Amino acid sequence: MSMQDDEILGKAYDSNLMMRLIRYLRPYKWQVTGAIVLSMVVALLESVRPFFTKIAVDDNIAKGDKEGLLYTTMLFFAVLMIRGVMQFFNAYLTQWIGQKTIYDLRIEIYRHLQYRSLRFFDKNPIGRLITRVTNDVEVLNEMFSSGIVMVFSDVFMIIGIVWLMFSMNWKLAIITLSVLPFLFYGTFLFRKKAREAYREVRLQVAKINTFMQEHISGMLVDQIFNRQKKSFKKFEYINGAHRDANIKSIFYYALFYPSVDIIGSVVVGLIIWYSANGIIEGTVTIGTIMAFLQFNEMFWRPIRDLSEKYNIMQTAMASSERIFKLLDDKTAIIDSENPVSLNKTKGKIEFKNVWFAYNDEEWILKNISLTIFPGETIAIVGHTGAGKTTIINLLDRMYDIQKGEILIDGINIKNVSQVDLRKNIGLVMQDVFLFSGDVKTNIDLGNEEISIDKVKHSAEMVGVKKFIDSLQGGFSGEVKERGSTFSVGQKQLISFARTLAYNPQILVLDEATSSVDTETEILIQQAIIKLLQDRTSIVIAHRLSTIQRADKIIVMHKGEIRESGNHQELLAVGGIYQKLYQLQYKEQEKASLN
Amino acid sequence: MKLLYHLLPYLQKYRSTLSWGLVTIILANLLGVVLPHFIGNAIDTMQQLPKDGEKLLSEMIWYSLLVISFTIMSGVFTYYTRQTIIVVSRKIEFDLRNTFLSFLQQQPLSYFQKTPTGDLMAHATNDINAVRNALGPGIMYPIDSLMTLVFSLMFMFVKSWTLTLIALIPLPLVSLAVYYAGKTIHTKSIEKQETYSKLTTRAQENLSGIRVVKSYVREEYEIGLFEKLSTSYLKKNLELAKVQSLMWPMMFLLVGSSILLTIYFGGLKVINNEITIGTLTAFLAYLVMLIWPMIAFGWVINILQQGGASMGRLQKIIDREPEIKNSTDTNYVITDIDGEIEYKNVSFTHESANRTALKNINLKISKGSTLAIVGHTGSGKSTLINLIPRLYDITEGNLLIDGNDIRTIPLETLRTKIGYVSQETFLFSDSIAENIFYGVEDKKTDELISSASVSQISVDVEEFQNKYETIIGERGITLSGGQKQRTSIARAIIKNPKILIIDDALSAVDTYTEDKILHRLREVMKERTSIIISHRISTVKDANLIIVLENGEIVEKGTHDELVKLNGIYSDLYSKQLLEQELEKL
Secondary structure, three states, X not given: OHHHHHHOOOOOOOHXXXXXXXXXXXXXXXXXXXXXXXXXXXXXXXXXXXXXXXXXXXXXXXXXXXXXXXXXHHHHHXXXXXHHHHHHHHHHHHHHHHHHHHHHXXXXXXXXXXXOOHHHHHHOOHHHHHHHHHHHHHHHHHHHHHHHHHHHHHHHHHHXXXXXXHHHOHHHHHHXXXXXXXXXXXXHHHHHHHHHHHHHHHHHHHHHXXXXXXXXXXXXXXXXXXXXXXXXXXXXXXXXXXXXXXXXXXXXXXXXXXXXXXXXXXXXXXXXXXXXHHHHHOOXXXXXXXXXXXXXXXXXXXXXXXXXXXXXXXXXXXXXXXXXXXXXXXXXXXXXXXXXXXXXXXXXXXXXXXXXXXXXXXXXXXXXXXXXXXXXXXXXXXXXXXXXXXXXXXXXXOOOOOEEEEEEOOEEHHHEOHHHHHHHEEEEOOOXXXXXXXXXXXXXXXXXXXXXXXXXXXHHHOOOHHHHHHOOOHHHOEEOHHHOOOXXXXXHHHXXXXXXXXXXXXXXXXXXXXXXXXXXXXXXXXXXXXXXXXXEXXXXXXXXXXXXXXXXXXXXXXXXXXXEEOHHHHHHHOOHHHHHHHHHHHHHHHHHHO | OHHHXXXXXXXXXXXXXXXXXXXXXXXXXXXXXXXXXXXXXXHHHHHHOOOOHHHHHHHHHHHHHHHHHHHHHHHHHHHHHHHHHHHHHHXXXXXXXXXXXXXXXXXXXXXXXXXXXXXXXXXXXXXXXXXXXXXXXXXXXXXXXXXXXXXXXXXXXXXXXXXXXXXXXXXXXXXXXXXXXXXXXHHHHHHHHHHHHHHHHHHHHHHHOHHHHHHOOOHHHHHHHHHHHHHHHHHHHHXXXXXXXXXXXXXXXXXXXXXXXXXHHHHHHHHOOOOOHHHHHXXXXXXXXXXXXXXXXXXXXXXXXXXXXXXXXXXXXXXXXXXXXXXXXXXXXXXXXXXOEEEEXXXXXXXXXXXXXXXXXXXXXXXXXXXXXXXXXXXXXXXXXXXXXXXXXXXXXXXXXXXXXXXXXXXXXXXXXXXXXXXXXXXXXXXXXXXXXXXXXXXXXXHHHHHHHXXXXXXXXXXXXXXXXXXXXXXXXXXXXXXXXXXXXXXXXXXXXXXXXXXXXXXXXXHHHHHHHHHHHHHHOOOOEEEEEOOOHXXXXXXXXXXXXXXXXXXXXXXXXXXXXXXXXXXXXXXHHHHHHHHHHO
């Protein structure tokens, strides 16, 4: 999907996009100016080389002036050195500008993403967002560095050469320039053809990659269905198309480079032919001829560079369009203008006739009303899809509700800042998410207000400290991506420690269903007791022990609260809870009895 | 050199084209290298004959035409050089990539489980590319450069050997500079790439864990972390930029010095009447010709080094022998199978694991019967059936098909006669028809329709606008889990298999449709063997034999009624599912 999106090639130039892009250069306007000036000077110094040859030949060598020759050569060397140094600084400076600009842009996108709401992430696949932050920004580097500044360099180079040629001999200048239209046309034609061929190559590369990817993932199917030979034929065909596309592009290169040489040789011929007259008339010197022969060679590099800028612009436009589209998507949950401050809640939670749907009117929660008093523990139970997790999302204000009110300490959560709200609510999710890094950072999440002692204490409290200490490096021990080297139970305990370290007034716990070994299970159960202590807690419970400890059990079914009460009461009713009990919890009772 | 050795068989195929390429390189250079000579002569003539206008003009026209015509001739050969040598490199790239794929096709399942797809893709793209680079430009430029060097030097030495030596002093430094810069750029690029992938990984992790970030209000901290990574990426980029920015001025300086030395010492020689001004001009032109070869030498060494390393990696992979293949024990007389399967004391341990996945399995599935397997995740269900199409080879005991050891049956025969529907349904992004026809040679529409109707996918397909020509996947429509499963069942049935294996591939199909599918399957598979893995009692209850696997062992075995009475794992599962059904109705 995202690939198709990325394949779209926009216009080569869009002034609105360009203006918006240029704005990113503003903080570096002095550097940009400096780079432009430098590239002008470099271009000028570059183009004087033939001029020195002329002086050396006509003024020194022809007149037998050895001292003058040395002087000219030394001067030439000085120019060469200065130019080299300036060229270095210029090249580095343009790269620097490009890198700084895309750094700024990248951070801006990243920051933008951090503050989008979950609705935004529901509709934007992560892969695509990452492409924006990485590839698309990367593409702009070329435009910000060589794309903008180097255009000046190329243009000045051409201007410099033309100016010097005319000042030396305008007739020879015109003769030399006479092939320029052909060179321009040829180069741009080549660029166009090469670009088309390149696009075709890229298309074929994408096809090969897709095929490979698909057939490596589906190799089992290929083998079981005995399709290896046929698949191979198909691959050979795609692979062949890729080869042919490349061969076509080789053809253009093979044609272009000799053509440039031939155009150049025509100029050489013309210069020689015309100079014969000029020498006789005395208007042309040997030095002039030599200078013009050199000018002739210097022309086509800036022309080729200019033609490349077209490609750079085109890809940059396409990337920036995608980036700006992302930056313009402001999907977020907005804090009210004058939020009520909520430093430390007492922990009273109320849901008043809450209705919620992720899409349109597909109600996930229907008219939910619920009050939880400070310090109470509520267990929510229900079958898959009953809407349990949604309740958590709403309390944390990850989504805004469509109808009804959610209150904390009697204040509508929409009137509290999200920072205040979430500081007061500790969330333990079912799928524990660990970041790569070290254990400590996974507990304190980089919060400097949480001391290492507190981290250790929290780990101790939930009974995971022993395990952490046993790791190589202890609390600084490495955590791999998604904590892949830890067991499910260990990950859960670490996430408990995380919540405890933040010490929230309200705890929301979505118990994991996956089974763990008995030892870890005991640890987890004890940790949960610690977590629930002295807090208002909402638990989506899968453990009988947790349910039995709750002050009240809420039974949800198909988006509604269907039963509520304590364990014994609900069992006595013989409704949904009783069935759920038999389905999910009875076995645990058996197990704990054993 | 190792590179050349590995590539020899590939190169040999194109040896005549390559020889032609060599000839054209030599000719192009021979023709090109006389150009400065002509220009020099022209200049000398102008210097000597300034008064005789007519004669000078006609001589100059002659020189002009010489320059142009020689450039054209040289250009024609240059064109052919690219069209032969570079084209051949693309052809070898094609051959290499084909070899790579056919290698992959022979590898068993276990190979793909331990080798990440990303790694294989990287070999297929980066490594093959590096080899291609070493083959095309890596062959063309050194030869071309060598020719230019030899021929120009010959001319230059004849004209003035002392000036040649002086002019050449800075040029080897160009090669050296390019070589070292190229090397540094390569290593710096790798470093840069590593930082870049760290940056990408962090973004990936952050966005995957955005809920945690939000609920703990860690947005600013995350931005800070990302800033740090971006800064180090910025630094790496600037380090690279520094080397790159340094390289070109260095080269221009060296080349410029060479020109300068020529002008000064050549100029002195002209003043002393040791050489003519025309010779000086020719020298300057030769120097311009030599710049590129000098750059190319340094550059090509890097290309060859990288290409050699890549070819080494590729060769190491390609040389690997597949573990599962026909062997000397294979009895090619067997061209069909009946479908009777027998496990005799079969045990199996995965290569990478130390835990035995299957322990001492004894089981006989007679022709025409249906076996159902239930058990928890990880109990060994899939492993048990994966042994039948030899996705793995057993490590202990005997697995017999029709009384023959499975290893004596030719692999192609075995797999042709097995219809296999895997747990993770995999469809190709192609039309539905092509997906169903995947395993058959003759594409008969009536068979397509009948197998689609057995698997109940026909009803859905009829509703699609393009019917069976509907494209699935990224470029087309997305099928639901159930539709995918039903399509892959059709794909297995159309093969007319003697053994049909369905690995939990009805899980996303609703019970009503499932019932229909099972009913139709029973008709189709009447004379053949079926094996069904499922978590659902409704799927397995009518099987001739049901086994319950636990930790790689058969713990319960019997018919539905027998197992329910047993009061074990199966009956527990059964009562739970009844409860679920009741809950659904509430």
